[in-house]
Amino acid sequence: MVEDLKEFEKLINEKNISDVDTMMEESKRLVKDKIPDFEKKYNEVIQKRGIVIDASITLETAFDELITKTGGEDLVMNPEKKEFHLITGLRGKDELGGLGFKQKVSLVKGILRKNEEEAVYRDYIQSEKWKEKNNQFVSHFKKCAKCDGIENLSSFHISLENFGEEEISDVEVLCWLCQMRRKPIKIELLKMPDPPLLADLEKIVTIRDIFAHVAINWLSNNLEFNDTTPYTKHFFKFNPNWKNVNVAFKEFMDLQKEMLELIPVYIKGVLLKREIFSQFLLGKPYSEILDDFEKLKGMP
Numbered sequence: 001m002v003e004d005l006k007e008f009e010k011l012i013n014e015k016n017i018s019d020v021d022t023m024m025e026e027s028k029r030l031v032k033d034k035i036p037d038f039e040k041k042y043n044e045v046i047q048k049r050g051i052v053i054d055a056s057i058t059l060e061t062a063f064d065e066l067i068t069k070t071g072g073e074d075l076v077m078n079p080e081k082k083e084f085h086l087i088t089g090l091r092g093k094d095e096l097g098g099l100g101f102k103q104k105v106s107l108v109k110g111i112l113r114k115n116e117e118e119a120v121y122r123d124y125i126q127s128e129k130w131k132e133k134n135n136q137f138v139s140h141f142k143k144c145a146k147c148d149g150i151e152n153l154s155s156f157h158i159s160l161e162n163f164g165e166e167e168i169s170d171v172e173v174l175c176w177l178c179q180m181r182r183k184p185i186k187i188e189l190l191k192m193p194d195p196p197l198l199a200d201l202e203k204i205v206t207i208r209d210i211f212a213h214v215a216i217n218w219l220s221n222n223l224e225f226n227d228t229t230p231y232t233k234h235f236f237k238f239n240p241n242w243k244n245v246n247v248a249f250k251e252f253m254d255l256q257k258e259m260l261e262l263i264p265v266y267i268k269g270v271l272l273k274r275e276i277f278s279q280f281l282l283g284k285p286y287s288e289i290l291d292d293f294e295k296l297k298g299m300p
């Protein structure tokens, strides 16, 4: 090892290649002499990088709230066969420790997407288009697929592949009693475009990465990131203007502000709905229902 280093040093001297320390000194000299306002620019970059990371941490606490309070599978209560669905958190507080910023963002995206898909589905089921389709399917099948009953028939999706353009193979017709026993279909709308907030999350992650990983091009006139290396090019595919430190910074802070306003409103909406369901349908606050559920789970 020591021999190798000696060889290396000899090579550097012979070939007149500067060693790392000399290179650093040289680059500092170069920077000081050639770049006007270097000190000022440098401090600005340091400050902006710090603010972006700090703003990310604040955002992360909002993500934590969202992940632990909403987005979970519906909790199905079945006291005396009365089925009841309750929204739980996607992850427990104790499960957050192992998750990084990007993993949390991807969980948040899942929650937002699920929420959006369910809204699109609900709107469609209440639309004139679906009412018409429902009538067509009922007159086609004429009876309940489970019990052959002919009263109070309606159609239900068994596949969402042709959502909006359903054919007879996508639905089943059931009577009122059989639909009550039916397990609801998991709503996944493949063809639905991403809700706008998802694109914003993507932008937040990318700009945060830029501030955390991309070097500054000190020779640029306006303060700019170096977007030319193979390792940093891809960050700027989304928006080449993020090359400008101030543009990227402003966009990040705007997006962060927007998220911090929207996420608590969304959480409150879910919590309110849950509390209303608990109080009106089961006559108890949600916290008591959760306790009951834990006890039920513990029973053999």
Ligand SMILES: [Zn+2]
Binding pocket: 144, 145, 146, 147, 148, 149, 174, 175, 176, 177, 178, 179
């Ligand atoms: Zn039936």
